[in-house]
Amino acid sequence: MYDFDYASPRSVREAVSLLERRGDDARVLSGGTDLIVQLREGRRKAGLVVDIKEIPEVNDLSYGPRQGLRLGAAVPCYKIYGNETVQKLYPGLIDAVSLVGGIQIQGRATVGGNLCNASPAADTIPPLIVLGAACVIAGPQGTRTVPVEDFCIAPGRTVLQRGEFLLSLRIPPPLKNSGAFYLRFIPRNEMDIAVVGAGASVVLGKRRTVFVSARVALGAVAPTPLFVREAGDALAEKPVSDESIQQAAEIARAAARPISDMRGTADHRRHLVGVLTRRALEGAIRRAKES
Amino acid sequence: MSRVHVQARINGEETEFLCEPRQSLLEVLRDVLMLTGSKEGCNNGNCGACNVILDGRLVNSCLVLGVEAQGKDIQTIEGLATPDRLHPLQQQFLEHAALQCGICTPGFIVAAKALLDKNPHPTEPQVRHWLAGNLCRCTGYDKIVRAVLSAADAVRDGR
Amino acid sequence: MSESTAYKVIGTRPIRHDGLDKVTGRAIYGADVQMVGLLYGKILRSPHAHARIRKIDTSRALALPGVKAVTTHQDLPSLDDKIADLGEAVVNMRYMSNNILAEGKVLYKGHAVAAVAATSPHIAEEALALIDVEYEVLPPVMDVLDAMNERAPLVLEDLKTSSIGQKGDRPSNVASHFQHKLGDPEKGFAEADVVIDREFHTATVHQGYIEPHNATALYSPDGHLTVWCSTQGAFAVRSQLAEILQMPIATVKVVPPALGGGFGGTMTY
Numbered sequence: 183m184y185d186f187d188y189a190s191p192r193s194v195r196e197a198v199s200l201l202e203r204r205g206d207d208a209r210v211l212s213g214g215t216d217l218i219v220q221l222r223e224g225r226r227k228a229g230l231v232v233d234i235k236e237i238p239e240v241n242d243l244s245y246g247p248r249q250g251l252r253l254g255a256a257v258p259c260y261k262i263y264g265n266e267t268v269q270k271l272y273p274g275l276i277d278a279v280s281l282v283g284g285i286q287i288q289g290r291a292t293v294g295g296n297l298c299n300a301s302p303a304a305d306t307i308p309p310l311i312v313l314g315a316a317c318v319i320a321g322p323q324g325t326r327t328v329p330v331e332d333f334c335i336a337p338g339r340t341v342l343q344r345g346e347f348l349l350s351l352r353i354p355p356p357l358k359n360s361g362a363f364y365l366r367f368i369p370r371n372e373m374d375i376a377v378v379g380a381g382a383s384v385v386l387g388k389r390r391t392v393f394v395s396a397r398v399a400l401g402a403v404a405p406t407p408l409f410v411r412e413a414g415d416a417l418a419e420k421p422v423s424d425e426s427i428q429q430a431a432e433i434a435r436a437a438a439r440p441i442s443d444m445r446g447t448a449d450h451r452r453h454l455v456g457v458l459t460r461r462a463l464e465g466a467i468r469r470a471k472e473s
Numbered sequence: 474m475s476r477v478h479v480q481a482r483i484n485g486e487e488t489e490f491l492c493e494p495r496q497s498l499l500e501v502l503r504d505v506l507m508l509t510g511s512k513e514g515c516n517n518g519n520c521g522a523c524n525v526i527l528d529g530r531l532v533n534s535c536l537v538l539g540v541e542a543q544g545k546d547i548q549t550i551e552g553l554a555t556p557d558r559l560h561p562l563q564q565q566f567l568e569h570a571a572l573q574c575g576i577c578t579p580g581f582i583v584a585a586k587a588l589l590d591k592n593p594h595p596t597e598p599q600v601r602h603w604l605a606g607n608l609c610r611c612t613g614y615d616k617i618v619r620a621v622l623s624a625a626d627a628v629r630d631g632r
Numbered sequence: 633m634s635e636s637t638a639y640k641v642i643g644t645r646p647i648r649h650d651g652l653d654k655v656t657g658r659a660i661y662g663a664d665v666q667m668v669g670l671l672y673g674k675i676l677r678s679p680h681a682h683a684r685i686r687k688i689d690t691s692r693a694l695a696l697p698g699v700k701a702v703t704t705h706q707d708l709p710s711l712d713d714k715i716a717d718l719g720e721a722v723v724n725m726r727y728m729s730n731n732i733l734a735e736g737k738v739l740y741k742g743h744a745v746a747a748v749a750a751t752s753p754h755i756a757e758e759a760l761a762l763i764d765v766e767y768e769v770l771p772p773v774m775d776v777l778d779a780m781n782e783r784a785p786l787v788l789e790d791l792k793t794s795s796i797g798q799k800g801d802r803p804s805n806v807a808s809h810f811q812h813k814l815g816d817p818e819k820g821f822a823e824a825d826v827v828i829d830r831e832f833h834t835a836t837v838h839q840g841y842i843e844p845h846n847a848t849a850l851y852s853p854d855g856h857l858t859v860w861c862s863t864q865g866a867f868a869v870r871s872q873l874a875e876i877l878q879m880p881i882a883t884v885k886v887v888p889p890a891l892g893g894g895f896g897g898t899m900t901y
Binding site for chain 1 (some may be wrong): 754758
């Protein structure tokens with residue numbers, strides 16, 4: 183591995199100043215489960231590694247009924263699935279954080295890091311998109327907010343500019359009669375990367391027989407995690423039925439732009455999108471009915 | 474290539490070392506502190522042979538920088554047994570023949586220790602799920618799972 | 633079953649003799665061998681499947697602080713086409729030596745071209761990027777069936793097919809033609825009710841042991857070499873080392889430490 187400097191700033195201002203000064207030469211370290219491997223294998227270069235874990239804001243994990251969930255960028259998976267509020271209010275997020283890597287990875291890996299690594303197959307991004315999460319980005323000009331679906335722009339690339347880093351995620355409080363669900367297809371039971379991932383969220387009417395709104399997002403079928411707005415929109419005001427779910431699944435299948443690689447063929451992935459979208463919607467509906 | 478001074482508690486001992494930022498915790502343990510019980514298998518987070526417990530959490534030490542250990546508490550395979558007695562996990566791995574070549578064994582035992590610390594009475598599916606991040610190519614896992622379940626019983630019975 | 637208690641081992645659950653060291657992390661595997669002044673090696677590998685090496689310039693790598701040596705095939709003794717019986721296999725020593733460090737040509741992507749020894753593995757890795765190799769890229773042969781075609785590019789330009797003790801008259805990519813024959817197969821096929829003729833392809837596979845390959849060597853000015861090496865065949869490694877380095881076998885000692893799996897895949901080095 184090439185030599186690099188290491189800094190562990192204690193404040194947002196200090197981190198921003200380091201990142202601004204060093205530009206592309208600096209890399210942000212959170213859980214390190216992607217970055218350290220990439221540096222070791224020469225897939226990314228860094229002259230400076232900025233460990234953000236000593237900054238209080240990135241370790242925030244708190245909930246308020248009006249602001250919703252504040253999830254610091256450096257909160258590791260195990261803390262998220264070990265948090266009772268998240269378990270109760272955001273089971274769709276729990277689905278994803280409890281299947282990233284194995285226990286060892288979950289002890290370090292963070293949702294913020296999963297997002298910034300910008301893999302098309304990242305498990306936590308589809309559920310964040312369907313939950314309507316927003317990225318709070320710190321930078322030289324203060325903070326700005328970007329919806330999660332707009333954060334990744336290409337494999338491994340995000341909207342982050344020089345001097346910026348992801349501070350936290352904000353997830354709105356769950357609405358009444360709503361539910362979210364994420365699942366993926368992998369050939370093993372554990373420790374694998376999604377062939378396809380699908381997340382869905384739904385808001386149902388008072389009697390829970392009609393969709394008020396829905397969101398669908400897919401992983402590993404496009405250069406970035408894919409928000410399929412039209413699949414969710416098609417469900418609005420439709421009855422909760424197999425037929426409407428199937429229609430949305432078809433729209434998602436048509437929106438997928440998968441490639442063939444070592445994990446699966448494009449055809450297989452398109453097929454999986456249909457199946458997984460349906461199952462994700464069914465899971466979300468079940469949770470909405472239980473809520 | 475300046476080295477950084479790091480202080481950490483390793484297997485209960487206050488320890489100081491110098492390391493380069495690019496050295497992983499695994500390299501520091503093995504090459505600087507001569508604690509070679511933690512093994513390098515894949516060096517990318519797949520095999521679990523390098524598992525250590527960092528502030529109570531199971532991690533792959535190949536995916537932690539040595540400099541990140543500052544102020545942390547680290548348990549490695551070398552810290553499990555006392556001079557008089559093996560840890561029940563070590564004893565049960567022996568009695569259940571849960572190892573052959575042994576290169577994955579320190580990682581499995583450390584991972585299982587982290588499980589029992591958190592959940593002293595795991596079910597078999599819980600053990601299998603917890604150990605999914607550890608690879609063994611000789612024994613086929615079944616004996617390992619039995620050894621862990623048996624060690625849990627041994628801890629409960631005060632053996 | 634009462635007699636079973638009469639046996640010392642049968643019916644008992646003996647504990648592995650190396651078990652205690654392995655469950656405590658005390659067992660010494662190849663990579664655990666430590667010594668004062670240890671240098672770390674890294675290998676530069678070919679990015680091409682088939683290429684002629686025109687020039688290797690190691691000067692920039694050697695100038696990097698911490699780098700103690702850079703070797704290429706030039707540093708190995710030149711070997712004839714000596715066929716050596718090394719226990720597990722009969723090998724051509726020149727081919728084996730050229731596989732350790734390529735001479736003249738690289739024959740596959742990943743073929744070792746140069747090796748660096750430095751004071752840390754990271755410095756050795758940095759030095760690899762400072763070795764300048766000039767390649768003349770040649771058309772590769774990527775498939776066994778293509779390789780058998782008469783017009784296929786020749787991988788080893790002097791290799792002639794050996795078939796039941798006979799050498800072919802011109803160079804070919806086919807090293808050996810094996811024939812296993814009993815009775816009259818033509819007649820058998822002609823008389824058979826059903827003849828099934830199929831072609832099967834499989835991927836290249838290798839054993840999946842957890843321990844990476846490794847070796848630690850100590851060379852003394854008195855000409856003695858000791859190598860700690862994760863191997864299933866310490867004596868084969870010793871014979872090969874002695875042949876490749878052209879050292880008397882009595883001066884080479886190979887110590888196999890605890891082995892992190894192998895399943896046949898670490899039979900030699």
